[in-house]
Amino acid sequence: MTRYVVIGGGIVGLATAHRIVTDRPGAEVTVLEKEPTLGAHQTGHNSGVIHAGVYYRPGSLKARLCRAGARSMLDFCAEQGIPTRVCGKLIVAVEPVELPGLRALHERAGANGLPVRLIGPDEAREHEPAVRCAGAMWVPPTAIVDFRAVCAALGRLLAAAGARVRTGVRVTGITPGTTGAGTTGAGITPGTTGAGGPSGPASAAGPTAGTRPAAVVHTTDGDVPADVLVNCAGLHADRIARLAGVDPPARIVPFRGEYHELRPERRDLVRGLIYPVPDPRFPFLGVHLTRMIDGSVHAGPNAVLALHREGYSWRRVAGRDALDLATYPGLWRLARRHLRYGAAEVTRSLSRRRFAASLARLVPEVTAADIRPAGAGVRAQAIAPDGALIDDFLIVRGDRQVHVLNAPSPAATSSLEIAKHIVAELPS
Known part of the structure; x- marks a missing residue:
């Protein structure tokens, strides 16, 4: 059984965890959120707009995932009884x-x-x-919704699927395991800007019985072993990446x-x-x-x-x-x-x-x-270090790790599709 640990209980982290339990039955999924509630920061303080995808460079991740994400979000809200307009x-x-x-x-x-x-x-x-x-x-x-209600629905679905959503738990450190948690094989997801570097998927090899985890996540409530680590920590995503041994290409x-x-x-x-x-x-x-x-x-x-x-x-x-x-x-x-x-x-x-x-x-x-x-x-x-504002989603893949390092608006709109994009290349 592969142990997935998602750091961050905002809408992107929750959507990613939900996609894992949906696509990979039997996976062990843990979400770690330092706040007592889900969606406490960027998700819970935005204007609630489901963007159509007007502003984004054609072919970019934002353009592709926002347009698809708007449809996915409206469908999800309809299924869950969440009001939209x-x-x-x-x-x-x-x-x-x-x-x-x-x-x-x-x-x-x-x-x-x-x-x-x-x-x-x-x-x-x-x-x-x-x-x-x-x-x-x-x-x-263009539509509107309360994205906090979307987070609450995702939290309920995760609980029903057997995932562990742990709030009030702060990550204090990350120790690599035997498979390594550094930047070996790291790459920038195609479609991002301002980061440079080659692109490449994470390793496809899964853990074998009896091996140590790829990483151990140290928290204020004990250690959590991770065979696959997904960093969706938003405002603190670059710091979490450094704890995991990854040198982020932007601050x-x-x-x-x-x-x-x-x-x-x-x-x-x-x-x-x-x-x-x-x-x-x-x-x-x-x-x-x-x-x-x-x-x-x-x-x-x-x-x-x-x-x-x-x-x-x-x-x-x-x-x-x-x-x-x-x-x-x-x-x-x-x-x-x-x-x-x-x-x-x-x-x-x-x-x-x-x-x-x-x-x-x-x-x-x-x-x-x-x-x-x-x-x-x-x-x-x-x-970026040269002063460039990263205007696309920035997702860095390492050895059994994924770090979402730039996911501002329209990330809430795109969250279900961002999750699909991330999980498609996660090791199993």
Whole structure:
């Protein structure tokens, strides 16, 4: 019996564990999550959008897995009785100068096989009467869901299948076994960017009776033997990789995304999803308006550097995390190239008036009095040593190990397909 250990109880880790128990009956599967609840970080703090796959480079992992993942996620939610709403998304060019960017985005969406349409201001207002724009793109397949409910369903399914989902258990170290847990045979999954190196699948050989495990995972609640190790630790994925003897090709840098919400009496300003044309230099989509599955309307997020990998406010700072940021050349190279962008994000973070002004570009009736703070999320963004933002999923395979080192949005949308992609090449 092969012992699989998945580190991380977010949506990607849970989906991967579920795919293992589905595809490999009889496997022994353990999920280790340091928080007392599942989906506590990136999964539980996102905007709940099931993305259609508009933004991603054709042929990339994000493009392929997002489009398939949106269908898989809607099917899964229907099977599990989880509410969803296919509401469509309006991506708007506020000024005429933004129209070429909108057209380029339309071409990319078409290359990804999506049924999108460019529309004029009058038709845009048929979808969103309060919007202001010079032109827009209508994306019908976009939907919304509560991804925490998806995590809860995956947790129930894992328990029913006999998997062990251990919450409140933190990984403190990893010791290689006799088969080796280093980077022998390691490769970068094809379709990733900014990491370099050859690609190659993990070894196909399974453990034999009586052999030692490929690794022993040390935790705050005892040791866990692993014949196959899957790292889906999100904000801490690069550190887990190092514990396992793998030198990650990029560093996780945390960016806090702060949200506001429209006051209940102003929710009628937004019917569905309203997004700006994004800056193609960055993986962030810009401040936007989202009607959530519960009917509330969230606005955001911005993107500011966090001084704690779980830094959901300016007040939360971790010495180790801040030192890692201060001493990482890749971050300094990124900052030098995009100082003005970063300064604008900080200003918007500190000023509700500036935040509201960004929303008013899309919906002019929104004022600072119409919004109130609504929490924040932290994005685990991988940055290469040369300062490049890794804009695709980054999955590193080693000797009986897999490390998911960059899985920000649209990872929640794509999670079931990411899991399928990972498990297809896992040793048995």
